[in-house]
Amino acid sequence: MTRVIDAINRGARRVPTWVVYILYMLPVPYLLYLAQTGGLGREPIKALEHELGEIALQLLIIGLCVTPLRRFTGLNLLKFRRALGLLAFIYVVLHLTVWVVLDMSLLWGQMWADIWKRPYITVGMAGFLVLLPLAVTSNNASVRRLGAAGWRQLHKLTYLAVVLGGIHYLWLAKGFQLEPILYMAVILALLALRVVPKRR
Amino acid sequence: MAYRWKNTLKDHHVTDEAFFLNRRQIMGGALAGLGLASIAGEARAQEALEPNSYEDITQYNNYYEFGTGKGDPARNAHTLTTEPWTVKIDGMVDRPGAYGFDDIMKAMTVEERLYRFRCVEAWSMVIPWNGFELADLLDMAGVQSSAKYVAFETALRPDEMPGVRFPVLDWPYVEGLRLDEAVHPLTIMATGIYGKDIPNQNGAPLRLVVPWKYGFKSIKSVVRITLTDKEPPTSWNKANAREYGFYSNVNPEVDHPRWSQATERPVGGGLFAGRIPTLMFNGYEEDVAELYAGMDLTANF
Numbered sequence: 001m002t003r004v005i006d007a008i009n010r011g012a013r014r015v016p017t018w019v020v021y022i023l024y025m026l027p028v029p030y031l032l033y034l035a036q037t038g039g040l041g042r043e044p045i046k047a048l049e050h051e052l053g054e055i056a057l058q059l060l061i062i063g064l065c066v067t068p069l070r071r072f073t074g075l076n077l078l079k080f081r082r083a084l085g086l087l088a089f090i091y092v093v094l095h096l097t098v099w100v101v102l103d104m105s106l107l108w109g110q111m112w113a114d115i116w117k118r119p120y121i122t123v124g125m126a127g128f129l130v131l132l133p134l135a136v137t138s139n140n141a142s143v144r145r146l147g148a149a150g151w152r153q154l155h156k157l158t159y160l161a162v163v164l165g166g167i168h169y170l171w172l173a174k175g176f177q178l179e180p181i182l183y184m185a186v187i188l189a190l191l192a193l194r195v196v197p198k199r200r
Numbered sequence: 201m202a203y204r205w206k207n208t209l210k211d212h213h214v215t216d217e218a219f220f221l222n223r224r225q226i227m228g229g230a231l232a233g234l235g236l237a238s239i240a241g242e243a244r245a246q247e248a249l250e251p252n253s254y255e256d257i258t259q260y261n262n263y264y265e266f267g268t269g270k271g272d273p274a275r276n277a278h279t280l281t282t283e284p285w286t287v288k289i290d291g292m293v294d295r296p297g298a299y300g301f302d303d304i305m306k307a308m309t310v311e312e313r314l315y316r317f318r319c320v321e322a323w324s325m326v327i328p329w330n331g332f333e334l335a336d337l338l339d340m341a342g343v344q345s346s347a348k349y350v351a352f353e354t355a356l357r358p359d360e361m362p363g364v365r366f367p368v369l370d371w372p373y374v375e376g377l378r379l380d381e382a383v384h385p386l387t388i389m390a391t392g393i394y395g396k397d398i399p400n401q402n403g404a405p406l407r408l409v410v411p412w413k414y415g416f417k418s419i420k421s422v423v424r425i426t427l428t429d430k431e432p433p434t435s436w437n438k439a440n441a442r443e444y445g446f447y448s449n450v451n452p453e454v455d456h457p458r459w460s461q462a463t464e465r466p467v468g469g470g471l472f473a474g475r476i477p478t479l480m481f482n483g484y485e486e487d488v489a490e491l492y493a494g495m496d497l498t499a500n501f
Contacts, residue, residue: 041271042256046270103465171458175439176369
């Protein structure tokens with residue numbers, strides 16, 4: 001087992017991070033193509049909005065896996081964590097853009113009212129705001145300026161952002177649906193792993 | 201029955217979608233030729249509805265018994281057996297019993313009704329239904345004078361409905377109307393769309409259509425109709441009373457906690473179609489507002 005993990009770690013070291021960016025941006029043109037050609041069903045706006053939001057949440061969750069994977073299996077994907085986080089942010093921005101431009105057709109008054117009055121939108125928007133400082137400081141210069149400890153402290157906001165994302169999904173679903181519940185369970189499990197005491 | 205609803209739309213004999221759209225273009229062209237384009241435009245804004253395509257109507261559905269995704273019902277509902285079908289009519293009626301679908305159809309007058317359809321999720325369609333007035337079906341069973349409400353129930357068949365394995369709602373799906381709403385001439389039992397038999401995902405073989413209420417009131421695949429003197433429970437009200445009231449009238453001024461109801465997105469317009477303002481009672485204010493005279497629609501939402 002350790003030999004397999006060592007091999008993966010050695011392989012991962014050779015993969016440049018831009019590969020992750022390229023691969024993970026491919027769904028965007030593909031989804032736009034599907035939306036234009038009927039591949040997203042009869043309501044392409046809603047489908048696009050949901051797909052982008054779901055990918056964003058998945059990326060945040062994958063980002064949360066990096067630390068426990070290293071701790072419990074020795075698999076080291078730390079190098080890709082920034083890319084995963086920034087990609088999550090990009091997908092959140094795309095999700096938000098579809099809502100603002102295509103879904104709400106720039107009806108600012110109604111959107112503003114929605115943000116305040118509809119808890120699932122309030123929560124989603126809060127998640128976006130929490131991600132903002134994280135995205136802005138996801139570069140080496142910021143790490144230097146904030147100091148490693150301060151930067152790490154700030155980036156614990158990821159936990160808050162992913163929980164807000166999970167609640168946003170859970171809350172917007174009508175009735176008692178399985179998928180958002182599964183997402184939330186995974187998020188909570190991954191966060192719980194962080195309080196497992198270190199063995200010595 | 202008070203009166204029969206008169207369709208002010210001009211397309212009520214049309215059964216074929218291509219012909220439907222074709223004639224509209226011809227009419228528009230003729231009016232433009234006479235220099236009446238502005239009048240035509242005004243008429244269109246008020247009442248000339250553009251029906252959605254058959255694909256929009258039959259492939260974008262909420263029918264949670266077949267899954268919660270909008271495409272799930274079209275994929276999964278083929279397993280529903282709709283023949284034979286009986287509707288049990290019971291409660292405060294003179295002639296309770298199990299009414300066979302074919303017997304019902306023989307006794308009813310089927311018409312085409314081009315109605316707006318507004319989902320509580322703030323999307324909308326325009327649907328050419330075929331169906332008969334619910335009042336006529338209730339007459340068949342003989343409503344007793346003590347009855348005040350009508351309760352409806354959807355089929356519950358775990359073998360045929362994969363969605364009911366998960367408790368999204370408390371199955372079977374139930375709905376209800378006040379008797380005066382139920383016998384209103386706008387209220388129909390739909391049995392077809394575009395002149396074809398209604399597809400399973402749209403509620404085959406017969407479903408309620410109450411065009412001035414949010415879509416979820418229009419219960420699908422009805423197996424039981426009960427006349428009662430008490431307000432019947434309704435599925436969405438049981439699931440979340442704060443969000444879904446008994447009446448659920450389309451009302452741009454009364455917001456659903458999770459969806460603003462001021463505007464709606466017409467389905468089928470593509471990526472850049474935008475939103476349109478929602479009309480009071482979904483555009484049927486003139487016909488139904490009196491049913492709610494004196495009621496506080498914020499409290500009775």
